[in-house]
Amino acid sequence: MDRQQEFVLRTIEERDIRFVRLWFTDVLGMLKSVAVAPAELEGAFAEGIGFDGSSIEGLARVFEADMLVLPDASTFQILPWRGESPGTARLFADIRLPDNTASAADPRFVLQRALTKAADKGLTFYTHPEIEFYLFEQRTSTDTPPVPVDNAGFFDHVPHGTAHDFRRAAITMLESMGISVEFSHHEAGPGQNEIDLRYADALSTADNIMTFRTVIKEVALEQGIFASFMPKPLANHPGSGMHTHVSLFEGDRNAFHEAGAPYQLSRTGKHFIAGILRHACEISAVTNQWVNSYKRMWGGAEAPAHVCWGHNNRSAMVRVPMHKPGKDQSTRIEVRSLDAAANPYLAYAVMLAAGMKGIEEEYELPPEAEDDVWNLTDRERRSLGIDPLPASLDHAIHLMENSELVAETLGEHVFDFFLRNKKAEWAAYRDQVTQFELDQYLHRP
Known part of the structure; x- marks a missing residue:
């Protein structure tokens, strides 16, 4: 038993923890949980806890159902919303096969x-x-349509506003679980908020995002409201994205930084951006996985809908933020297409794979988009070599289906299940007759 596992067992005893929840996600990024008694945890560290994987979306077929959850001691946290004593804690878990090898169906393993x-x-x-x-x-x-808790806008300060109290409570809870928050504010839509998590390695960030979603929903319930990460819940207001700043480090050195280069961006950084852009369309079904995701992308209100990059250009899909003088570590890129409902393990895996492909193949970075891409005509965008992102989940599925990069990154099991699930979602959506259609066509000749 290693020191982290010893620390977890000792803390459970000292803090009177009576329930330990092991968290993992299915292929679509839905959080799953199994509770174990503290007395069983030492055995779980050594051998895992058995469960029926065929009952979880995308993990296993019926004839290969036996699987194990193996807790990761480094992710131990006490759940603050479950009360002080007796307490409840959680650990993220890796999914293993009966022979203790990693399951290719585990999204966390895909990212690892x-x-x-x-x-x-x-x-x-x-x-x-x-x-x-x-x-x-x-x-x-x-x-009934959802009713926002306020009518405030971007950066609005609303005295005694629900969102103020909500963000304060949520951030306090997040930080009590070791998740550092950099910024928080009201966003552009009524009732819309943004909370930015501090930089971390991608696996820790993905774990933090899953925890974040749970905390946000728990705090909302405590306050008599509900929180939604739906990409586009309101037709006439902005959708909810998950803009992600990314960088690569070689030890303590920022591989994206080159002093004196334009925007202080190194060749490695340029190749990484080129990789993201070249493979953007084929990874969209993963970074934007729902039918509703494409209503955010193509519904206006600042969501990126075209494959391009720019310096400090918020209409671009990839943005190179302003470099802070004397802070070489801060050189980074921002990928703006990702939405808040993606499976973060799979999304970060395909983003990394696309960027690394650009580095390995030394993709050439296309010219920078200097104009407001949203206000250009289709002809102007074509003349600049700016292609559109997929316009629908169906379009994204077809592009992903032919992608060697996505198939290799996700692995055969996750790739096949994900495509089957998304095709079923599109078929179910296509069969609907919407209120828009009834309003437009019911009384026409």
């Missing part, structure tokens, strides 16, 4: 595998997400 490939080249992948979400009044019926 991508990070290992980068580590073999001496690189560590860091991410910093800006997570947007909406706060709504509790609904009495699913037939």
